[in-house]
Amino acid sequence: MLDVNVIREDPERIRQMLRDRNKDESVLDRFLAADEKWRALTEEGNRLRKVRNEESLKISKMKGDEKSALIAEMKKVSARIGEIEQEMAATEEARQDAILNIPNIPHPSVPIGKDENDNVVVYEWGEKRVFDFKPLTHSEIADNLGIIDFDRGTKVAGSGFYCLKGDGARLERALVSYFLDRHRDQGYTEVFPPVVVNRAAVIGTGQYPNLKDDMYHLERDDMWLNPTAEVPVTNLLQGEILEKSQLPINYTAYLPSFRREAGKHSDTHGIIRVHEFNKVEMVRFVEPEGSFDVLERLRMDAEELIREMKLPYRVLLLCTGDMSFSCAKCYDLEMYAPGEDRWLECSSCSCFTDFQARRARIKYRPAPHLKSEFVHTLNGSGLALPRTMVAILENYQNKDGTVTIPEVLRPYMRGQEVIGN
């Protein structure tokens, strides 16, 4: 959520921003109209309440006819206040709905563009491997090795679910442990929050209402299945006022994530786009000063893992049109998958400035006597598991159908070097 004052001061700047983001401008006009009406109603309501407060106090000191007359008069005032309050409630809802649908303002360094074709490749790292045989896709490899059981996963939960098995399940577990351990080295505290979150939480990080159709909703209890650990982890500090000395707070969490992927075609196969996947997430709460420098650091925390696994990848700076709702700036990391012969997004690292903090009311005191201010939040995947698994299987596959385990992961697999022999 943006600061209302920022919108009021320069609405045209916001209008331009919505255009840059390829979003409908009408939301701004809806906000401005509702805001103006809301302010007028606030003033009138305040005026009438002042009258009522003063007169009510007099009533307590009166007697007889004079008292009854004033009570009768105040009855009318109260009725009018009631009307105004009803109108205010409706106006406020419209105003709130509008502002919750205005996205964050992009950082000046974000390229202006329409869609993913306008994203900028910052750089590529690593060499694409040259094969002396035709590399297989991850599903072919996994099938041959019996480490992913697609059919039985589907049997249990339906299309878009799968079951890891044997060394596949062990590799998954190794990746989770390795990622978490490395983030711990990088200064993050490991947390394991609930996988089910409430409405306040999904509003707090901005998934609701914009992405509500992409989340699994438990209707009976009005709860959601975690869409990304960003939600429960960021909301751990919801409504809190932190001391400056507590910042920065860096959390890392392993958590299953659930996506309905509504409306997306299944142009992918295997485990590239699934309804349930594991992910290790990094979340940082920082002072506003220098938060975009922290984004570079956060991104490097994710990149280090990919480098250590020796997987080729590239860094994309997302353009205004492709960046998600709450971001001020966002990098995607994409690993190269030779079997698929395509780049796969395995991490998204974003700075949200105070956009989420305002929604989730996460503040800090810059100094003991000063007013509390909103913190800045950042997060990044470090990393999404299935696509990392795809990249490992496809990059580390051998001619004989086996897969070499990346060196950094071997300690987590009791020294095992190869899957499938």
Next chain:
RNA sequence: GUGGAGGUGGCCCAGCCUGGUAAGGCGCUAGACUGCUAAUCUAGUGUCCGCAAGGACCCGGGGGUUCGAAUCCCCCCCUCCACGCCA
């Protein structure tokens, strides 16, 4: 799930029975005083509207009663304790 106790500015806590401007303490900040510090005294220390003067709002959330609700009534949420059930 049942029974009990609770939820009041950053923190603690009074007020609720018996409706009438939310008391006090701690912490923090500024000023005064003081060789320094401490103590003490004074003021400030939530949100919103307003250029300001000023005003409104805020007692877990939502309704209701009333001229007027922290206080009375109804519904819901959360915390703690006990019991029950359970991996």
